[in-house]
Amino acid sequence: xxxxxxxxxxxxxxxxxxxxxxxxxxxxxxxxxxxxxxxxxxxxxxxxxxxxxxxxxxxxxxxxxxxxxxxxxxxxxxxxxxxxxxxxxxxxxxxxxxxxxxxxxxxxxxxxxxxxxxxxxxxxxxxxxxxxxxxxxxxxxxxxxxxxxxxxxxxxxxxxxxxxxxx
Numbered sequence: 689x690x691x692x693x694x695x696x697x698x699x700x701x702x703x704x705x706x707x708x709x710x711x712x713x714x715x716x717x718x719x720x721x722x723x724x725x726x727x728x729x730x731x732x733x734x735x736x737x738x739x740x741x742x743x744x745x746x747x748x749x750x751x752x753x754x755x756x757x758x759x760x761x762x763x764x765x766x767x768x769x770x771x772x773x774x775x776x777x778x779x780x781x782x783x784x785x786x787x788x789x790x791x792x793x794x795x796x797x798x799x800x801x802x803x804x805x806x807x808x809x810x811x812x813x814x815x816x817x818x819x820x821x822x823x824x825x826x827x828x829x830x831x832x833x834x835x836x837x838x839x840x841x842x843x844x845x846x847x848x849x850x851x852x853x854x855x
Contacts, residue, residue, distance in 0.1 A: 690774050691740040691764040697757050698729045705729050706754045707761070712744045718764060723814045725761065735814065742766040746774055811838035819844040823853055 695705050708726040712718055718738040727734050745765040749755050763774050812820070812827050816839045820827050823844075830847045832839045848855055 690745065690769065691742065692760055693724065693736070693739060693762040693764060695727065695755055695757055695759050695761055696736075698727070698734050699731050701731070702729045702757065704754055704756050705734075707749050707751050708733055709751055710747060711735075712738075714744055714747050716744050718742060718744050736761075738764065740764050740766075742769070745769075811836060813838065813840050815841045816844045819848075819855065823848055823855070 698705065705727040708728045710725045711723050712725075718724060718741060720739065720741045721737050723735040724738045724744070725736050727736055742764045743766075745763045747762040749759065749761045755761070760775075765774070811832070811834070816830075817827065819825075819841060820830070820839075825844065825847055827839055827844075830839050830843050833843050834840050845855060
C-alpha cells in the first residue's frame with residue numbers, strides 16, 4: 689500500500705508551509721527516517737523525514753509551493769508496487785482533518801531558537817548522521833555541542849578523532 693507524505697503541523701502557530709527543497713527525486717529509493725524534503729514553517733526551516741522505506745513514486749507539491757497543513761506532498765511505494773495505483777493528485781483546497789495535528793512524518797528542526805528540543809528524540813544534522821553511519825558510530829554516544837542539544841558534524845569528527853579514526 690502506498691505511503692502518503694503530508695505536511696504535519698510543525699509549530700503550534702503554523703497553518704501552512706513552503707516547500708524549500710526536495711532532497712530526493714521521483715523514482716529514487718528512500719529509507720525510512722532519512723531526510724526527504726525541507727519545509728519552511730512560520731518559525732524555522734524543517735527537514736521532514738521519509739515516513740517509510742521504498743521508492744519516491746510521485747511528488748505532488750513542487751519546490752517553492754506554499755501548502756496547507758495536511759496537504760499531500762507526495763507518495764512512497766514499495767518495490768513492485770505500481771505508481772499507477774496512487775490516488776489522484778489533490779488540489780490542496782481542503783486538507784483532511786485527521787492530518788491537521790498528525791505526527792506521522794518525523795521532523796528535525798534546523799533552527800528554532802524559541803523551540804525547545806523534542807524530548808526523547810536524538811537531534812542531529814544530516815551530515816552528522818551520515819558521517820556516524822559511515823563509521824559505525826552510535827549518535828547517542830556522541831556529546832552534542834549544539835545550543836539545542838543537536839549533534840553536529842564537528843561532534844562526530846571529534847568522536848572519530850578520539851577513537852583514532854580518520855574520516
